[in-house]
Amino acid sequence: MARLILIDTATAAGSVSFAEEGRVVASFGHSQAEDHAAYIADYVYRGLSQLQLNGTAIDAIAVSAGPGSYTGLRVGLSTAKGLCYAWNCQLILLPTMEIMAAGYRQLHPEIHEPGFLVPVLKSRKNEVYAALYKTDGTTIEPARPVQLDEEDFSTWRNYLPMHVFGEGADRIINKLQPLSVKIALDTTYQLHASHMAELAERAFCSGQFADLAYAEPFYLKPTYVGK
Structure with missing residues (x-):
């Protein structure tokens, strides 16, 4: 039985979930902008206490790896790396947009094929x-930056009906x-670590582990440091 910790810090919200064989057994998080570094480690140890586990019982830690907030992604991954080193467990990186698509399907089982999902940050x-994903989770187009004033949105007519969601959805919807x-x-x-459970279990079973x-993170674009 795989015991996994799931960490998401890709947006202003932050969360940690615990899963066993793809089933979420505990979750913690906040929905508003918070200091991820101050909360995420506490969520991990609260979960271990609630489930009466120690770190050595964890088989892998999965983290939302981007795109997303540069600072948030760094906090999530550095926390996951530190725990993996300490507990000698595996690290799993999951693309943020795939997590969002999986979560939306979980929350909306009434959505049937054919159809398309467009997570936006x-x-x-x-x-x-x-x-862009099919409603069955198949990737049509992986995450990319979309310039709202330059994108040819007429080509998106090929992907209907379309469900657009996420914290950036209101920016793009007037174009679509x-x-x-x-x-x-x-x-x-709203993105949540619990939405990672099935993806993380699948990655664990197929041995898709990252090098500690x-x-x-999957930034997609260069990072910039202010002067």
Whole structure:
């Protein structure tokens, strides 16, 4: 039985879940902007205490690896790396957009094929991160930066009906809705570590582990350091 810790810090919200064989058994988190570094480790140890486990009982730690907040991604991955080193367990990196698509499918089982999911996260001004999936989870287009003033949105007509969701959805929807009535906006979806459970279990069973020494977040774009 695989025991996994799931960590998400890709957005202003932060969360930690514990899963066994793909089933979530404990979750902790906050929905508003917080200091991830101050909370995530506490969530981990609260979960261990609640489940009466110690760190050596954990088989792997999965983390949302990007895209997302540069600072948040670094906090999540560095926390996961430190715990993996301490407990001699495996590290799993999961793309943030795949987690969002999986979570949306879990929350909306009424959505059937054919159809498409478009998770969206905020980036810089006039830009978002977006990806495209079938409703069965198949990747059509992996996460990429979308320049709102430069993108040819007419090509998106090929992917209908479309469900657009995530914290950046309100930035992109006015570009998409004029194309078709078959484009639905959902501003209520919030990324959570619990949405990683099935993806993380699948990655664990197939041995898709990251190198602790060299693993880096999936920033998609260069990072910038202010002067």
